[in-house]
Each structure stands twice: as C-alpha cells, then as structure tokens.
Amino acid sequence: MSSETSTIVVMGEREEIFPPSTTEQPRARPGRLALVAITLFTFAFLYAPIAILVLFSFNESRTGAVWQGFTLDWYARLFRNERLLDAALRSLIIAATSTAGSVVIGTMTALVMERYRFRSKTLWDGLLYMPVIIPEIVAGVSLLLFFATAGVERGFFTLVVSHIAFSMPFVYLTVRARLADFDLSIEEAAKDLGANEWVTFVRITLPLLMPGIISGALLAFTLSMDDFIISFFVTGREWTTLPIYIWSALKRGVTPEINAVSTLLLVFSATLVIGSLILQQRRQS
Secondary structure: OOOOOEEEEEOOEEEEEOOOOOOOOOOHHHHHHHHHHHHHHHHHHHHHHHHHHHHHOOEOOOOOOOOOOEOOHHHHHHOOOHHHHHHHHHHHHHHHHHHHHHHHHHHHHHHHHHHOOOOOHHHHHHHHHHHHHOOHHHHHHHHHHHHHHHOOOOOHHHHHHHHHHHHHHHHHHHHHHHHHOOOHHHHHHHHHOOOOHHHHHHHHHHHHHHHHHHHHHHHHHHHHHHOOHHHHHHOOOOOOOHHHHHHHHHOOOOOHHHHHHHHHHHHHHHHHHHHHHHHHHHHHO
C-alpha cells in the first residue's frame, strides 16, 4: 500500500483516507525497558545466591566467606565422608520408595476423582488439597503425634509414609490437570476395536498420561529429597536424611563442604529435569 493519502468519492463528496502510521510509539519503549529490567532483577534475585553457592564450593578457604583460590579438595573430602554418604543413600532410598507410592496412589486417585461422580466428592477434593496448603510444621507435629499414639517406632516406615502423605497430592494435581484435556474418544475407539478395560488403560490411557505422571514423580522425588521439617519430626536415630545431616553440620559453621553437597544436589535435580524433557520429546516425536 502506498504511504500517500488516498482519495475516494462517496455520494459526490470526496473523502481522504490516511494510511496507518508505521512508526512505533515512543511511549512504549520506557515500558519495555522497565519490563526487561524487572525480569533481569527477578532472575538475578533468584539465581545469584545459587551461583555464589556453586562458586564458593570450589573455594580454597575453609570459612567460605573470602575467596582464596580454586580447589577440588572439598569434593574429594565429600566422597570420603562416610556419614554424609550414608545420609545421602538413605535419602535416595526414601525418596525413590515414597515417589513410587505417591505415583501409584496419586494417579489412581486422579482417575477416580476425574472419571466418577459420587456423594461428598467436593469434600474429598478439598481434603486432597490440605497437605499442599497446611504449614509443614503442623504436618510434622500431627504425624509425630499420630505415630506416637499408634505406637509405631520412628524410622524408615514413618519416613516413607510421611513423605507419601505430603507428596502424593502434588502427583494427584499434576495428573488430574493432564486428565482435564484427555480425549475420551480415543479410549472409546480402542474399546470398539475389541480392547478390554485393562488393555485400554495400559496401551492408551497410561501412555497419554505419562507426561503428567513423570512431572508429578519428579516433583514428588524433589520434595522428598530436600524435605527437612517433616523428616525431622518422624525420623529415627538410624535414618538420618541428607537435609538433617546438613542442618546438623551447619551448627559448626558453613564450610565449602556443605556448598559442595548442595551443588551436587543441584546438578542431580537439573539432570532429572533435563532427562524428563528429553524423554517427553522422544515420546512426542
């Protein structure tokens, strides 16, 4: 279209049509600059402490407050610390076990709540949200009182049950969000072709829900690995988890060894997330 003014004749009268301006409004630039500045500040606020922690895990100084040189001695000492390695192994065992239980229970609960209608469904739905919104200190104290009243000795069993109790709702919410966009006609087509309920679930429903299940499993595993408050109340002497070990070590002061442990946990979590994204992309391709 020409940038010049066009002239048309309507009922014997001439009217001029001016083309729309193609120049940007100068008032929009300060808003964009402010938005970019706020975004950069937010990312710096969130990730600068993590970057400092990773950097000082290679610090030669024991105090960790002043940079004195690059070293890998803290990582070498980390892998020679038997108490820390035992705590990390226990945390992995508890996280893997509780994640498996949370995935099974959360997925089945999401299917029931989404597919079926029954009385007091709203009440049960609200109860499933409770572990997400209540403070962890309240959950920890209540679980401690429950196990003490039931006469259950604190240890592996109490840790796994407690971690399932607070991580299962996150799996439930993630899977149910996936079910909200689920196309039921695909299941109906499979049944029309002769598939029974179990074959339809295994071959159709479960693969379509897998992205939500994987996301919920990663969330449950991460929550279990870094949980401190609830684990502190329900753990036993023989089952010191990694967060509890780090807390006890911090009483003697922050050292680069603690920074090294935190860095390895960060790398481990990032690896899980990247691996999950790769698996989802392969399923979609």
